[in-house]
Amino acid sequence: MREVARAAGVSPMTVSYVYSRPERVSAETAARVRAAARALAYPGPDPTARSLRRGRVGTLGVVLGERLTYAFDDPQAARFLAGVADVCATEGVGLTLLPTTGGPGDVQRVAEAGVDGFVVWTTNDDDPVLDAVAARGLPAVVHSGPSGRGLPVVGIDDRAAAAEVGRIAWAGARRPVVLAFPLDPGRTRQLLEGPDVGEIRFPVTRARWEGLRSAWTADGRAPGHLRLAVCPVNDAREGESFTADLLAGAAPPDAIAAMSDELASGALRAAAAAGLAVPTDVAVTGWDDGEAAERAGLTTVAQSLREQGAHCARIALGRPPAWPEVPGWRVVVRATTRPLGH
Amino acid sequence: MREVARAAGVSPMTVSYVYSRPERVSAETAARVRAAARALAYPGPDPTARSLRRGRVGTLGVVLGERLTYAFDDPQAARFLAGVADVCATEGVGLTLLPTTGGPGDVQRVAEAGVDGFVVWTTNDDDPVLDAVAARGLPAVVHSGPSGRGLPVVGIDDRAAAAEVGRIAWAGARRPVVLAFPLDPGRTRQLLEGPDVGEIRFPVTRARWEGLRSAWTADGRAPGHLRLAVCPVNDAREGESFTADLLAGAAPPDAIAAMSDELASGALRAAAAAGLAVPTDVAVTGWDDGEAAERAGLTTVAQSLREQGAHCARIALGRPPAWPEVPGWRVVVRATTRPLGH
DNA sequence: CAGCGCTTGTGTATCGATACACAACTAGAC
DNA sequence: GTCTAGTTGTGTATCGATACACAAGCGCTG
Numbered sequence: 241m242r243e244v245a246r247a248a249g250v251s252p253m254t255v256s257y258v259y260s261r262p263e264r265v266s267a268e269t270a271a272r273v274r275a276a277a278r279a280l281a282y283p284g285p286d287p288t289a290r291s292l293r294r295g296r297v298g299t300l301g302v303v304l305g306e307r308l309t310y311a312f313d314d315p316q317a318a319r320f321l322a323g324v325a326d327v328c329a330t331e332g333v334g335l336t337l338l339p340t341t342g343g344p345g346d347v348q349r350v351a352e353a354g355v356d357g358f359v360v361w362t363t364n365d366d367d368p369v370l371d372a373v374a375a376r377g378l379p380a381v382v383h384s385g386p387s388g389r390g391l392p393v394v395g396i397d398d399r400a401a402a403a404e405v406g407r408i409a410w411a412g413a414r415r416p417v418v419l420a421f422p423l424d425p426g427r428t429r430q431l432l433e434g435p436d437v438g439e440i441r442f443p444v445t446r447a448r449w450e451g452l453r454s455a456w457t458a459d460g461r462a463p464g465h466l467r468l469a470v471c472p473v474n475d476a477r478e479g480e481s482f483t484a485d486l487l488a489g490a491a492p493p494d495a496i497a498a499m500s501d502e503l504a505s506g507a508l509r510a511a512a513a514a515g516l517a518v519p520t521d522v523a524v525t526g527w528d529d530g531e532a533a534e535r536a537g538l539t540t541v542a543q544s545l546r547e548q549g550a551h552c553a554r555i556a557l558g559r560p561p562a563w564p565e566v567p568g569w570r571v572v573v574r575a576t577t578r579p580l581g582h
Numbered sequence: 583m584r585e586v587a588r589a590a591g592v593s594p595m596t597v598s599y600v601y602s603r604p605e606r607v608s609a610e611t612a613a614r615v616r617a618a619a620r621a622l623a624y625p626g627p628d629p630t631a632r633s634l635r636r637g638r639v640g641t642l643g644v645v646l647g648e649r650l651t652y653a654f655d656d657p658q659a660a661r662f663l664a665g666v667a668d669v670c671a672t673e674g675v676g677l678t679l680l681p682t683t684g685g686p687g688d689v690q691r692v693a694e695a696g697v698d699g700f701v702v703w704t705t706n707d708d709d710p711v712l713d714a715v716a717a718r719g720l721p722a723v724v725h726s727g728p729s730g731r732g733l734p735v736v737g738i739d740d741r742a743a744a745a746e747v748g749r750i751a752w753a754g755a756r757r758p759v760v761l762a763f764p765l766d767p768g769r770t771r772q773l774l775e776g777p778d779v780g781e782i783r784f785p786v787t788r789a790r791w792e793g794l795r796s797a798w799t800a801d802g803r804a805p806g807h808l809r810l811a812v813c814p815v816n817d818a819r820e821g822e823s824f825t826a827d828l829l830a831g832a833a834p835p836d837a838i839a840a841m842s843d844e845l846a847s848g849a850l851r852a853a854a855a856a857g858l859a860v861p862t863d864v865a866v867t868g869w870d871d872g873e874a875a876e877r878a879g880l881t882t883v884a885q886s887l888r889e890q891g892a893h894c895a896r897i898a899l900g901r902p903p904a905w906p907e908v909p910g911w912r913v914v915v916r917a918t919t920r921p922l923g924h
Numbered sequence: 925c926a927g928c929g930c931t932t933g934t935g936t937a938t939c940g941a942t943a944c945a946c947a948a949c950t951a952g953a954c
Numbered sequence: 955g956t957c958t959a960g961t962t963g964t965g966t967a968t969c970g971a972t973a974c975a976c977a978a979g980c981g982c983t984g
């Protein structure tokens with residue numbers, strides 16, 4: 241820039257104005273400067289230097305609790321991110337995805353990220369990345385995540401929603417199973433009988449499990465009869481294969497509450513493959529009310545992850561809504577569950 | 583940082599070393615500095631200042647030719663980005679999505695983006711954003727995009743692949759239709775009869791159309807009989823509704839070559855709804871060989887957008903492979919097309 | 925004790941731009 | 955002719971860190 245100024249015969253300050261506040265400089269001078277810039281192949285003010293001086297980067301950081309590629313593989317994350325992206329586009333701000341690999345480098349990357357704020361997508365209670373985010377002192381928000389680090393949390397009341405959808409899923413059931421997200425970053429596939437809540441390190445998984453369990457025990461049914469099938473990956477394929485195994489097992493489930501529409505869709509496919517009737521032989525519920533749920537006629541919990549993403553983005557950009565909003569949810573009853581009176 | 587140095591009774595330089603090269607400083611001093619930092623709530627070296635001095639930001643910029651939210655709605659973009667994300671995670675680099683709205687702000691945002699390189703996802707020939715990317719002088723790469731600005735282009739030979747899949751799709755057909763991506767950013771839904779190639783501003787759309795057309799005319803068939811159905815959105819719903827309209831129209835297609843598996847899936851659904859047999863009444867082909875294609879038994883063009891994304895990322899990070907790699911493709915013949923001899 | 929290498933702390937210069945206050949000059953008002 | 959206001963260009967002082975070269979201290983070798 242210094243060289244451009246010299247070439248155009250003006251001060252560096254004038255060159256700066258040509259780029260950042262063109263109206264501040266005469267048309268004639270501006271033209272001369274632009275010509276000099278072109279001649280020298282000057283690409284315009286360096287964004288880094290500009291950020292340093294201005295104290296603003298123009299980018300929102302999004303931390304994904306899991307491997308970065310999940311953002312694109314997991315439909316729920318995708319819906320959430322679409323909402324974040326909407327707001328970023330409107331505000332003319334970039335969206336930086338911060339990869340997390342589970343290693344110690346994650347913390348450092350968060351500490352060194354050039355962003356104006358953070359949105360953290362569902363993570364586990366012990367994630368040190370959360371501390372790193374809090375330490376930066378930037379505006380930040382956690383989605384459905386652990387609270388307690390002074391960071392605001394956005395998300396629906398998963399426990400209450402789970403309790404309500406559970407009431408419907410468990411109607412007339414004797415061998416209920418929860419098709420669940422992982423309990424912890426380990427992501428092992430396993431089938432548990434009434435696990436201890438303390439074992440569950442992902443708040444989302446924990447809250448939904450608690451809600452579904454409370455719906456089960458509400459009528460005095462034995463807690464131990466409710467099983468938790470942990471799916472390492474959130475997609476239909478995984479839901480299908482795990483359900484197929486369960487159906488072929490000793491105590492085939494007659495009611496399945498899944499933590500996502502994708503897992504539920506897989507369960508439906510497995511049920512169909514096993515020649516079972518839904519909901520007579522086996523009832524199924526999902527979560528999110530996405531396109532898959534609508535197509536399959538799935539009873540599910542409706543919430544807008546997209547709106548929640550937008551909400552998070554606004555908070556992390558330092559433009560929180562005047563009123564604190566609590567995202568809503570409701571249970572959509574369709575054809576995959578038995579009537580309640582049953 | 584200056585204050586931390588004073589509080590710890592050392593020079594700023596020492597504080598810098600504590601953070602960036604801890605092995606360079608004695609354990610004792612480092613502890614003292616860290617204590618002072620904690621006492622002053624110093625969040626660690628400012629990433630912006632560090633980037634300025636180091637000349638490296640630690641972030642890869644990804645430009646999407648269309649609205650940012652498409653990244654998450656369009657499964658092809660998602661697969662591609664997953665590959666980009668893989669490499670970013672491995673290299674410990676962030677991934678900044680640059681929103682484009684089609685407005686003039688896009689160019690400026692690219693010019694001001696704090697990134698180390700650019701990956702541009704399929705865009706149209708006239709996109710000024712490409713010039714902005716080229717002007718930055720950073721390592722950059724365009725996927726399946728317009729060439730000619732001195733930027734390297736990555737992508738399969740769409741024309742050749744389209745010609746081969748077309749040969750299969752058109753076997754025994756009399757009323758062929760191409761279910762296509764948009765021709766230009768306008769994204770209007772329309773049905774064209776042998777449009778002029780010059781009208782097609784998206785290189786991907788153009789190359790595939792050319793290939794499919796050449797397959798049609800190869801046997802001396804009249805070019806005008808091949809129609810192009812332009813779908814504004816790349817999803818199954820759109821493919822279904824457009825196909826349904828076509829099947830209900832005056833000249834119902836008996837062969838449909840879609841530019842994505844998603845559009846093709848929609849076409850299959852519409853055919854099923856119309857009570858048509860596949861491939862007897864209508865043949866269908868897709869593109870990409872994604873999960874949907876496998877499940878539907880779709881004849882399709884197999885390519886790995888994920889690998890191509892990874893390849894692009896490596897180039898844009900300035901680590902191009904020693905050997906220039908050309909991504910491969912092949913046609914996978916399944917059950918939705920007629921045998922060739924027909 | 926000279927000489928060498930290793931560890932550890934410190935100045936200095938610089939990365940590239942912008943905020944701010946000020947100076948020079950042109951117009952128009954009275 | 956003088957004063958006020960508006961336009962346009964220019965210094966100066968940072969923004970917050972790091973590369974590099976150098977110096978001091980220390981332990982060893984011969």
